Amino acid sequence: MNKSQIRVRIAPSPTGFLHIGTGQSALYNWLFAKKVGGQFYLRIEDTDQERSTKKYEESILEALRWLGLDWDDEVIRQSERTQLYRTALEKLLNEGKTFYCHHSQEELEAERQRQEFQKQPPRHECNHKDLPLGKEGGGIIRLNVGNSEQVVSFEDQIKGHIEFRAGLLGDFSVARTVTDPLYNFAAVVDDAEMEISHVIRGEDHISNTPKQILVYEALGKTPPLFAHLPLILAPDRTKLSKRHGAMAVVDYKKNYLPEAVVNFLGGLGYTFSKDILSREEMIQEFELSKIHKSGAIFDTKKLNWINCQYIRRLTPAEFKNLTNLNISNSAVPLVTERLEKLSDAQEFSYLWSEPIYEKELLNWKDTEWHITQESLKRALGVIENWDFQDSEILKHRLDVVAGDNRGMVYWPLRVALSGKEKSPDPVQLVVVLGKNEVVKRVKKAIGKTEFNS
RNA sequence: GGCCCUAUCGUCUAGUGGUUAGGACACAUCCUUCUCAAGGAUGGAACGCGAGUUCGAUCCUCGCUAGGGCUACCA
Numbered sequence: 001m002n003k004s005q006i007r008v009r010i011a012p013s014p015t016g017f018l019h020i021g022t023g024q025s026a027l028y029n030w031l032f033a034k035k036v037g038g039q040f041y042l043r044i045e046d047t048d049q050e051r052s053t054k055k056y057e058e059s060i061l062e063a064l065r066w067l068g069l070d071w072d073d074e075v076i077r078q079s080e081r082t083q084l085y086r087t088a089l090e091k092l093l094n095e096g097k098t099f100y101c102h103h104s105q106e107e108l109e110a111e112r113q114r115q116e117f118q119k120q121p122p123r124h125e126c127n128h129k130d131l132p133l134g135k136e137g138g139g140i141i142r143l144n145v146g147n148s149e150q151v152v153s154f155e156d157q158i159k160g161h162i163e164f165r166a167g168l169l170g171d172f173s174v175a176r177t178v179t180d181p182l183y184n185f186a187a188v189v190d191d192a193e194m195e196i197s198h199v200i201r202g203e204d205h206i207s208n209t210p211k212q213i214l215v216y217e218a219l220g221k222t223p224p225l226f227a228h229l230p231l232i233l234a235p236d237r238t239k240l241s242k243r244h245g246a247m248a249v250v251d252y253k254k255n256y257l258p259e260a261v262v263n264f265l266g267g268l269g270y271t272f273s274k275d276i277l278s279r280e281e282m283i284q285e286f287e288l289s290k291i292h293k294s295g296a297i298f299d300t301k302k303l304n305w306i307n308c309q310y311i312r313r314l315t316p317a318e319f320k321n322l323t324n325l326n327i328s329n330s331a332v333p334l335v336t337e338r339l340e341k342l343s344d345a346q347e348f349s350y351l352w353s354e355p356i357y358e359k360e361l362l363n364w365k366d367t368e369w370h371i372t373q374e375s376l377k378r379a380l381g382v383i384e385n386w387d388f389q390d391s392e393i394l395k396h397r398l399d400v401v402a403g404d405n406r407g408m409v410y411w412p413l414r415v416a417l418s419g420k421e422k423s424p425d426p427v428q429l430v431v432v433l434g435k436n437e438v439v440k441r442v443k444k445a446i447g448k449t450e451f452n453s
Numbered sequence: 454g455g456c457c458c459u460a461u462c463g464u465c466u467a468g469u470g471g472u473u474a475g476g477a478c479a480c481a482u483c484c485u486u487c488u489c490a491a492g493g494a495u496g497g498a499a500c501g502c503g504a505g506u507u508c509g510a511u512c513c514u515c516g517c518u519a520g521g522g523c524u525a526c527c528a
Contacts, residue, residue: 207523410487422489
C-alpha cells in the first residue's frame with residue numbers, strides 16, 4: 001500500500017462527551033497518520049437520533065482541538081449521508097443479501113432466553129426470510145447469514161490473527177429501515193466510501209469486526225486492515241466508566257495541560273523512549289505494531305507527575321494566560337515548581353493579595369511571642385537596608401542576624417509574608433513581593449495581637 | 454451461558470532459551486534544609502499455576518486459572 005493512501009478516522013458518537021479512551025484512539029490514529037503521511041478524518045456517528053445531540057458534537061470537536069489532534073477536511077456526519085446507506089441497503093435487499101425480519105421483540109427475547117438456557121450462542125436465525133418485503137408490515141433489516149459454516153478471520157495489526165465462525169453471529173441486524181441504518185452497517189458503508197485503509201479502535205469492537213467484514217463482503221468491498229487497541233482500565237481493572245469519576249477529556253481541562261494528557265494517554269498503550277516527549281517526538285517514534293496488547297490502568301499519580309513536568313516548563317506568559325492570575329513574572333517559577341494541578345495555584349494567593357493567618361503561626365516551634373517579634377524586627381531592619389539587587393547579599397545578612405538558629409528568623413519572616421506553614425524560601429518571597437509589600441506585611445506581623453489577625 | 458481478548462514489581466513497562474530480571478511513577482529512609490517543592494543517595498517490590506520441548510525456561514507449545522470485553526431495533 002502506498003503511504004499516501006493511508007487513511008484513518010476517529011468515529012465518536014455524539015451521545016456524550018469525548019471519552020478518555022476515545023481520546024486515546026484518536027491520538028493513535030493521528031500519530032499513525034502523521035507518521036506515514038496519511039489522512040486523519042473525523043466522522044460523527046449520529047445515526048442514533050434519540051441520543052445524539054449537537055451539544056455533544058461540539059464538545060467532542062472542542063476536546064479534540066484541545067488535545068491538539070487536528071483532522072483533515074470537513075467533519076463528516078452520518079446524519080447527512082442517509083442516501084448513501086439507502087442505496088447500499090436497497091442493493092443488498094434486491095440481491096437477497098439482506099431481508100426484512102418480522103419477528104417481534106418478544107419472540108426475539110424468548111429465543112435469546114432459550115439459547116442461554118440451552119447453552120447455545122445468542123443469535124437470531126430468522127425463519128421467514130421469504131415473506132414479501134413488507135415495509136409497512138414493519139420489521140428490521142437483517143443480513144442473511146443463517147447458520148453459515150464460514151470462518152471469518154482477520155489479521156489484527158496489534159493482536160494478531162483472530163477468527164470467528166459466521167454461524168455464531170446469526171442474521172444480525174443492519175438497519176431499522178432503509179433510511180435508518182444501524183452502527184455495523186453505517187460504519188462499513190462509510191469506511192468503504194471514505195476508503196479508510198486502517199480501522200484503529202478500541203478492542204471492545206473486536207466482536208463487531210466479523211459482522212462488519214460480512215457486510216463488506218455482501219457489499220463486494222475489500223475490508224480495511226484492523227487494529228484493536230487495548231482498553232484503558234479503571235483501578236479495579238474494569239472498563240473505565242462514570243462511577244470511576246472523570247472519564248471525559250474535558251474533565252481534565254481545568255487541572256491539566258493538554259500536552260500532559262496527550263503524553264500520558266500515549267504512554268498508556270505504547271512505550272516511547274522517554275516519559276516526557278512532544279507530539280512531534282511521539283510521531284517520530286510511533287509504529288502501529290508496537291502498540292501494547294494488554295490494557296493499562298489509568299494511573300492518576302503518573303498523570304499528575306507528567307503534568308508537573310509540563311507546568312514547570314511553562315513560561316510566565318503562558319502560565320498567567322492559563323490561570324488568569326495577575327502575578328509578577330519572577331513569582332511564576334515559585335508557583336509552577338510546586339504545582340501538580342493548575343487550579344492549585346489558588347493556594348499561592350499570598351503572592352497577589354495579603355495573607356490572613358493566626359498570630360500563633362508566626363512562632364517558630366515553641367518560641368515565645370516577644371522573641372518572635374524581636375526576630376521580625378531584626379529581619380525588617382535587614383530588609384529595609386537592602387538595596388533589592390543581589391538576593392545573595394540579603395540571604396547572607398539574614399544568616400548573620402540569625403546566627404546558628406536560622407528558623408528563629410526565617411520561619412516568622414516566611415509566615416509574615418505568606419501566612420502559611422509551607423511556602424517557598426522567604427528570601428525569594430522578599431524579592432518577588434517587592435519592598436513596599438514586604439515592609440508592610442512584616443510590620444503588620446510585628447504589630448499582631450491576639451485580637452488582631 | 455456463548456464467543457473473543459489478555460497475563461513481568463502496587464501501577465506503567467523493558468527484556469532474553471543461560472541477566473545480580475532493567476527503567477519510570479508511587480512508597481520508605483537518609484542527605485540538603487526555617488517549612489514546602491525540587492534535587493541527590495539508598496531501599497523494599499515482579500516473571501499466575503501445571504505439564505511438555507530443551508543441557509537449561511520468565512521467554513517456545515499445550516492445558517488450567519485469573520482478569521477483561523462483547524453478547525441491542527446503542528455506538
